[in-house]
Amino acid sequence: xxxxxxxxxxxxxxxxxxxxxxxxxxxxxxxxxxxxxxxxxxxxxxxxxxxxxxxxxxxxxxxxxxxxxxxxxxxxxxxxxxxxxxxxxxxxxxxxxxxxxxxxx
Numbered sequence: 001x002x003x004x005x006x007x008x009x010x011x012x013x014x015x016x017x018x019x020x021x022x023x024x025x026x027x028x029x030x031x032x033x034x035x036x037x038x039x040x041x042x043x044x045x046x047x048x049x050x051x052x053x054x055x056x057x058x059x060x061x062x063x064x065x066x067x068x069x070x071x072x073x074x075x076x077x078x079x080x081x082x083x084x085x086x087x088x089x090x091x092x093x094x095x096x097x098x099x100x101x102x103x104x105x
Contacts, residue, residue: 001098003030003047006091009098010056011044046094053090056097064089075100 001009004023011032023030024043031045046052056062065072073092074083082103084095 001095001102004032006094006098007032007045007047009101010046010052010094013097013101014044014055014059016044047090050090053093056093060097060100062093062096064093 007030016032027048029045029048031043031048033043044052046056057064060075062073062075070085070087071089071092072083072085073089073096075096082096082099084092084099086092086095
């Protein structure tokens, strides 16, 4: 999955409706734009935002374990195949949630 797909699936998992999926013009990070009201919005990118990644951990009760310089993330009671292993904690969390969302579809 691409970073944009991962961020989009995480946004959907959190109950957000993605209005636009894009690359930030300054930081070049991939994000999802969430429309909050008629004149404002919110950029959602848990791959790069620690608070947004932590919200995923809390909502889906994801367990994170560090082993051999990599992070393993898996939801409690979830299937082993939905887990993710990565050196970056946020990416492991987001990939875990994205896999759960993909399986639901």
